[in-house]
Amino acid sequence: MSDFFAMGGYALFVWSAYGLCALVVLWNALSARTLHRAALADARRRLSSAAP
Amino acid sequence: MANFTWFYRLASPPTSYAAAGRLWLWFAVPAVLLIAVGLYGGLVSAPADYQQGDAFRIIYVHAPSAWLSLLGYSVLGVSAGIGLIWRMKLAHALAAAVAPIGASFTFLCLVTGSLWGRPMWGAYWAWDARLTSELILLFMYLGYLALRSSFDDVSRADRASAVLALVGLVNVPIIHFSVNWWNSLHQGSTVLRVGGPAMPASMLVPLLESFLGFTLLFAALSCVRLRAEILMRERRPTWLQDGLTVSASHE
Numbered sequence: 312m313s314d315f316f317a318m319g320g321y322a323l324f325v326w327s328a329y330g331l332c333a334l335v336v337l338w339n340a341l342s343a344r345t346l347h348r349a350a351l352a353d354a355r356r357r358l359s360s361a362a363p
Numbered sequence: 364m365a366n367f368t369w370f371y372r373l374a375s376p377p378t379s380y381a382a383a384g385r386l387w388l389w390f391a392v393p394a395v396l397l398i399a400v401g402l403y404g405g406l407v408s409a410p411a412d413y414q415q416g417d418a419f420r421i422i423y424v425h426a427p428s429a430w431l432s433l434l435g436y437s438v439l440g441v442s443a444g445i446g447l448i449w450r451m452k453l454a455h456a457l458a459a460a461v462a463p464i465g466a467s468f469t470f471l472c473l474v475t476g477s478l479w480g481r482p483m484w485g486a487y488w489a490w491d492a493r494l495t496s497e498l499i500l501l502f503m504y505l506g507y508l509a510l511r512s513s514f515d516d517v518s519r520a521d522r523a524s525a526v527l528a529l530v531g532l533v534n535v536p537i538i539h540f541s542v543n544w545w546n547s548l549h550q551g552s553t554v555l556r557v558g559g560p561a562m563p564a565s566m567l568v569p570l571l572e573s574f575l576g577f578t579l580l581f582a583a584l585s586c587v588r589l590r591a592e593i594l595m596r597e598r599r600p601t602w603l604q605d606g607l608t609v610s611a612s613h614e
Contacts, residue, residue: 315406315407318417318418318420319411319416319417319418320416320417321416321482324418324479324482325406325417325418327478328424328425328475328478328479329424331474331478332424332428335428335467335468335470335471336398336580338467339463339464339467339580339584340584343464343584343587343591344587346587346588346591347587347588347590347591349591350590350591350592350594351591351594351603353595354594354597354603355603357598357599357600358601358603358604
């Protein structure tokens with residue numbers, strides 16, 4: 312098991328690359344969701360304020 | 364005569380908004396599964412490379428992110444062009460939706476490449492044709508996003524940034540062929556090459572799973588961002604109140 316984490320001496324490089332990948336994927340998922348929610352709330356506000 | 368009414372229907376905001384809302388999960392679920400299987404295979408099942416040892420495992424995140432950086436810019440440039448020529452709002456919305464995704468994977472591609480370069484080449488960076496053209500791609504993305512954010516009006520931002528996106532499209536084939544055109548430090552194609560992939564199946568299969576998984580992830584993220592971009596371009600989206608988009612309230 313510790314062999315696996317050691318990555319043949321390249322642990323720093325391999326795990327940094329995979330860790331960063333996880334962060335980029337996470338940022339993408341969260342930012343897309345936040346953007347859609349904000350746009351939806353904004354659109355609803357426009358609709359209700361313009362309602363007769 | 365061909366009948367294009369389906370195309371116009373798809374391009375209408377309520378239809379495309381609802382379609383993207385139904386599609387994204389169909390992309391996201393297999394994306395997560397394939398990325399998990401592919402990265403597990405790359406980290407655990409695939410044998411260490413006989414020259415590069417375990418450092419080669421970085422390829423399972425580096426190569427798919429490089430692919431997404433080019434796919435993202437191709438979608439960005441082509442849809443910006445369509446938006447500019449045919450004044451199609453949906454195309455502009457798609458261009459704006461994919462830009463941040465593509466930029467983030469271009470960044471990931473550059474950093475993972477440099478994390479591989481340090482132990483393998485002895486340097487984090489080299490002013491090599493492939494690396495330099497990929498860095499220019501990141502600047503094209505950032506320039507596009509910065510230009511957009513300088514406008515308050517979405518439709519003016521769309522038109523101005525579309526011109527920039529089109530110009531940057533030239534860079535895409537340059538990046539792809541850079542390893543053939545110039546004497547590059549970066550290795551040539553391993554998978555899509557004459558004579559078939561230069562990799563055993565135990566290394567290749569996880570890589571292909573990873574490629575497919577990240578491509579589907581890109582599609583899922585594009586759908587969600589596209590929905591937001593469609594809403595931003597609607598002055599009064601009265602169709603939001605229809606039963607058609609009831610699913611939107613769950614998100």
